[in-house]
Amino acid sequence: MMKEKLRKILHDTFQITSQKEGWSASLPAFEVERPKVKEHGDLSSNIAMLLARPLKLAPRVVGEALLRHLQDPEQILAQSGLAGAGFLNFRFKKEAWQQLLSQVYAAGDRFGTSKVGQGKKVVIEYVSANPTGPLHIGNARGGPMGDVIAALLQWTGYQVVREYYLNDVGGQIDKLGESILCELRAIENPDQITETPQAERHYTGSYVREIALAAQQELSGKLKVDEEEQKRILGKFGVQFLFEEIKRDCDAMGISFDSYVHEKTILVSQLTDEMIKLLKERGVTQEKEGALWFTPEGAGEDALADRESVLVRSDGRPTYFANDIAYHVGKYRNHYDRLINVWGSNHHGHVPRVQAAVKALGFDPQRIETxxxxxxxVKRGNDLLKMSKRAGNYVTAREVLDEVGKDAFRFFLLMRAASSHLDFDLELAKQQSQENPVYYVQYAHARLCSIFRKASEQGIKLAAQPALEKLDLPEELRLIALIQEFPDEVLLAAERLEPHRIPFYLLELAQAFQSYYSLAKQDPKYRVLGSDVDTTQAKMYLCHILKTTLAQGLKLIGVTAPEIMTGGLTHE
RNA sequence: GCGCCUGUAGCUCAGUGGAUCAGAGCAUUGGUCUUCGAAACCAAGGGUCGCAGGUUCGAAUCCUGCCAGGCGCACCA
Structure with missing residues (x-):
């Protein structure tokens, strides 16, 4: 909010200064930021340093000129100055800060939202776990992450579709069917060892037996067919079974989808064939060893060495790569402006291939963002567990979810940048559930609610237009400064597709509040509910807005904002 | 061997060209509850930002090389 105001001031100042000084440079993409050191002011800009080069002037000379012609029609600036290598530092009047609060108050539960997306259509694909095993913690991260990226884009004015791409055909499904069949035979003939499951050929997790038992119940009559048909039926049954389970897990994580796209549907619709034909016509395919390979321009011989470039197998069936191309083309045809994929890092090699393919088909590959x-x-004790469905060795998302709860689960997975390798220490998560950062933020919210409960007991009501000038303690001005940054943070997180900024912001805000709140123990003037009516009303107004901001941030990341904290009170 | 990601305090991680930028939380140590919730607050110790070069007025941040770890490199998805 204040950043925007300063941007406007600097923009206008630049225009006037250019005119008066005869500058010919264009407005650079300057930054407006909160300096780490508060002595430097409320906000600072690097505009003078960026102008120095094109104008062939020293940064400080540019800065001085800008300050001479400063445009501040609203009179919100209290101080401005030039520092260091050429930074422009600004301090705002107390009144300017205080006035921002009424804007936040008016925004209510729209606070933090904006319209920069201009209603553009975006589809975001996430989770998309293969239905060949339970959702495990290794890739469950994509759930909260995709969900919050979607929320961020909604908040910033995009029209968002949340999509799950279900890989329900292919070799892995055949393997699933075979695994279930194998298990089923073992159940029916416990004495007679027909065939033991083999790690290379079968999924061996205990869930396979679970599915086999369910299949025995539900499919008993339908399995009197030949072996290949049995495998097919069981594969289909397994997919359905596991997909339902994954959906339940997603639900427990607070994640939902607007659309499920089945790979099988794409295959049946012939879209894949159409795309393969088109790619052939464009001359970006080659045949080798009986298979059809994607060989985009400039790829050279490498494409033929890369087995993942195969579009059609030598047996004539298209690969998942071919289907994926068709899937993305479908998105272009649905007129999405942005196609966002949230994928596990193991798909990194896939990204440039899909982009090269859609480019060859005449679509703008830049619209795909991954x-x-x-x-x-996952760490259990001192052991790092490797995730592998094949080895049946994994920790499920459900296990962790049940251990630490939805709020901590989401917060924990969200508070780290996507590119960062994240170790989830189960023992620690359990032990420290009381100390988990999510509780810290929630506690701040609950405390604020508590103040209002107290106020209500005393018959004090929140005034719609309190005397904001009463909020002049430095800690209060800092809180206001933090609160008004919330929309900027949401915007930044949305622009960069970086959800982790929100938990960090909330922690900072919660900390500032907790610190402020605690000062009341030393000094009564920090008490919200004090003796002076005007001051009390003003502080309540601030607290109300703080509570709203915390609630908005928590809502954005899908974590509950409790009115009271229950359980685990250590204080006797 | 090739490709992507990562290497910042004891641990888990923020910080992607700016000035006191060496940061947070946890852990450790020491203080703070007759007063709006101590699931809290205040304070202290702790790091050659993997290593070496380079670009720049300026580098944890960009480039190159090396070292270490994770993940890919299936006519699986």
Whole structure:
């Protein structure tokens, strides 16, 4: 909010100064930021340093000229100055800060939202876990991450579709069917060892037996067919079974989808064939060893060495790569402006291939944006567990979810940048559930609610237009400064597709409040509910807005904002 | 071997060209509850930002090389 105001001031100042000084440079993409050192002011800009080069002047000379012609029609600036290598530092009047609060108050539960997206259509694909095993913690990270990226884009004015791409055909599904069949035979003939599951050929997790038991119940009559048909039926049954389970897990994580796209549907619709034909016509394919390979311009011989470039197998069936191209083309045809994929890092090699393919088909590859997140590793004690559905060795998302709860689960997975490798220490998560950062933020919210409960007991009501000038303690002005940054943070997180900024922001805000609140123990003038009516009303107004901001931020990341904290009170 | 990601305090991680930028939380140590919730607050110790070069007025941040770790490199998805 204040950043925008300063941007406007600097923009106008630049215009006037250019005119008066005869500058010919264009307005650079300057930054407006909160300096780390508060002595430097409320906000600072690097505009003078950026202008120095094109104008062939020293940064400080540019800065001085800008300050001479400063445009501040609203009179919100209290101080301005030039510092260091050429930074412009600004301090605002108290009144300017205080006035921002009424804007936040008016925004209510729209606070933090904006319209920069201009209603553009964006589809965001996430989770998309293969239905060949339970959702495990390694790639469950994509759930909260995709969900919050979607929320960020909604908040900033995009029209968002949340999509799950279900890989329900292919070799992995065949393998699933075979695994279930194998297990089913073992169940039916416990004495007679027909075939033991083999790690290379079968999924061996205990869930396979679970599915086999369910299949025995539900499909008993339908399995009197030949072996290939049995495998097919069981594969289909397994997909359905596991997909329902994944959906339940997503639901428990607070994640939902607007659209499910089945790979099978794309295959059946012939879109894949159409795309393969088109690619052939464009001359970006080659045949080798009986298979059809994608060989984009400039790829040279490498494409033929890369087995993942195969579009059509030598047996004539298209690969998932071919289907994926068709899937993305479908998105272009649905007129999405942005196609965002949230994928596990193991797909990194896939990204440039899909982009090269859609480019060859005449679509703008830049519209595909991919967020690759690094896998979560789970530590149990001193052991790092490797995630592998094949080895049946994994920690499920559900296990962790049940252990630490939805709020901590989401917060924890969200508070790290996607590119950062994240170790989830189960023992620590359990032990420290009381100390988990999510509780810190929630506690701040609950405390604020508590103040209002107290006020209500005393018959004090929140005034719609209190005397804001009463909010002049330095800590209060700092809180206001933090609150008004919330929309900027949301915007930044949305622009960069970086959800982790929100938990960090909330922690900073919660900390500032907790610190402020605690001062009341030493000094009564920090008490919200004090003796002076005007001051009390003003402080309540600030607290109300703080509460709203925390609630908005928590809502954005899908974490609950409790009115009271229950359980685990250590204070006797 | 090739490709992507990562290397910042004991641990988990923020910080992607700016000035006191060496940061947060946890852990450790020491203080603070008759007063709006101590799930809190205040304070202290702790790091050659993996290493070496380079670009720049200026580098944790950009480039190159090396070292270490993770993940890919299936006619699987």
């Amino acid at each position: 967020v690759l997140y690094q896998y979560v590793r």
